[in-house]
Amino acid sequence: MRLPLILGLVLSAAALIAAAVSLVWTPYDVTALAIAEKLKPPSAAHWLGTDHFGRDIGSMLMAGAQTSIAVALVAVGIGMGLGVPLGLFAAARRGSLADEVIMRGNDLIFAFPSLVIAILITAVFGPSALNAILAIGIFNIPVFARVTRGGALSLWTLDFIRAAEVAGKGRARISAEHILPNIANLLIVQGTIQFSLGILAEAGLSYVGLGAQPPTASWGRMLAEAQTMVTLAPHVAIFPGLAIVFTVLGLNLLGDGLRDHLDPRLRRAA
Numbered sequence: 647m648r649l650p651l652i653l654g655l656v657l658s659a660a661a662l663i664a665a666a667v668s669l670v671w672t673p674y675d676v677t678a679l680a681i682a683e684k685l686k687p688p689s690a691a692h693w694l695g696t697d698h699f700g701r702d703i704g705s706m707l708m709a710g711a712q713t714s715i716a717v718a719l720v721a722v723g724i725g726m727g728l729g730v731p732l733g734l735f736a737a738a739r740r741g742s743l744a745d746e747v748i749m750r751g752n753d754l755i756f757a758f759p760s761l762v763i764a765i766l767i768t769a770v771f772g773p774s775a776l777n778a779i780l781a782i783g784i785f786n787i788p789v790f791a792r793v794t795r796g797g798a799l800s801l802w803t804l805d806f807i808r809a810a811e812v813a814g815k816g817r818a819r820i821s822a823e824h825i826l827p828n829i830a831n832l833l834i835v836q837g838t839i840q841f842s843l844g845i846l847a848e849a850g851l852s853y854v855g856l857g858a859q860p861p862t863a864s865w866g867r868m869l870a871e872a873q874t875m876v877t878l879a880p881h882v883a884i885f886p887g888l889a890i891v892f893t894v895l896g897l898n899l900l901g902d903g904l905r906d907h908l909d910p911r912l913r914r915a916a
Contacts, residue, residue, distance in 0.1 A: 725786020
């Protein structure tokens with residue numbers, strides 16, 4: 647097992663464990679205000695210090711990990727759940743009107759970044775974590791559709807697929823039984839990468855006020871609230887920023903490591 651994969655596993659596991667533990671326990675109540683303790687530097691009582699409301703930053707980061715991971719995970723699930731079937735269908739009908747409609751629809755969604763989609767959604771329904779999930783999930787659909795279609799097209803010309811067609815199997819059955827298992831490694835790697843981008847997107851949306859709303863903890867909103875206090879209490883901004891950096895870095899390293907591990911061509915080259 648290579649170093650990037652190990653490092654990616656460690657960093658990703660740390661974020662997942664923090665999010666899981668925060669479901670049942672945090673060192674301090676993240677909704678309790680203690681103004682007398684505001685902007686305290688890291689100490690034995692508060693290892694990462696406190697924010698401008700006196701809340702423990704370590705506890706806020708744990709709860710924020712829960713929000714970021716939940717939003718990114720559900721958004722990737724939406725993208726994969728809709729994008730993969732669309733990509734398989736488009737590849738099975740290559741060159742047809744259906745293929746053209748699906749691909750042009752993907753191009754249309756790609757023309758609007760997740761932030762723009764979030765603005766459109768929140769303009770109608772208001773800012774919330776659910777709307778952030780919808781925005782990121784919608785943007786993920788064409789990503790998975792393109793990856794799935796590209797991987798599937800390279801398989802439709804192979805002999806074992808032609809043998810399945812000669813055996814009388816329909817295109818839907820071939821896609822499910824032969825195409826999908828053989829591109830699963832591509833989808834796993836892409837899912838990991840989109841998961842990291844989802845966490846980054848959630849932080850960005852929360853930073854501009856379009857993501858999770860108070861009192862729900864969010865790394866992006868912690869950064870937004872800290873931007874006016876960087877010179878006074880830099881730890882308020884440093885620790886949320888490091889949490890985002892290391893989580894995204896860990897997931898990217900995990901994706902790269904999985905790609906190297908799952909791709910037989912890369913294994914042979916190594």
